[in-house]
Amino acid sequence: MTNNSVIEIYYTLLKQYGHQHWWPGDSAFEVIIGAVLTQNTAWSNVEKAIEQLRLSDLLSPHAIVEESHDVIAEAIRPSGYFNVKTKRLKALCEWFMQQGDENSLRKYDTDTLRKMLLSVHGIGPETCDDILLYALDRPVFVIDAYTRRIFSRLGLFSGEEPYDEIRLEIEENLSSSLPGEEILPVYNEYHALVVRHAKEACVKNKPDCVHCCLNQRCPAASVFHPNMV
DNA sequence: GTCCAGGGTTCGT
């Protein structure tokens, strides 16, 4: 990985697509709920689930802990895996309430918070980093399937490396390119741009489509290969 | 009808 490759990819994506405005204006709690609901699920379905929670007055940690499994499951049905996700939401909300208010999480450093979140049932590495970045304003680089696919096709990784191996290498590379005060908004925007690009890159979003970012058959190839038509 | 989405847990090897 060359010295500035990660930030250069960022500037390329930002120039192509502009700002994505991910999770703006929502409360931290709503972002946290969304992070669980969107696991392996299209965001459009998550919006329906959140709206149904809102209409049932279930959009608070206390309500989700107290309400019955079946009522919550029915509310979040559109997001899929509703029985699994109901358990995960309850576990996460119980943890959240045990911490007191949102401000009581500020006293932990990011690595400590990550371990705390990962110990909650239903929170894996990606959901954890979504919460850290988009709800708690921590500077972490979110690794998802799109990130692996795109960075792999740009030759930076094989794509099979463990989650934290990719994350730490990208974070080290990025932080060497930017001062600390400016890195949080870049992490925030970067993941959103990767998702946006992945959707543009391959019409069918096929994991085995080897053309994305590699040749002109990919609709988004010119983003990284300006000389290609 | 088929594929897959802003994943994680559990249970084999």
Added chain:
DNA sequence: ACGAACCATGGA
């Protein structure tokens, strides 16, 4: 430490 089955809806 790694692989596979499992969970379930809705849009393309």
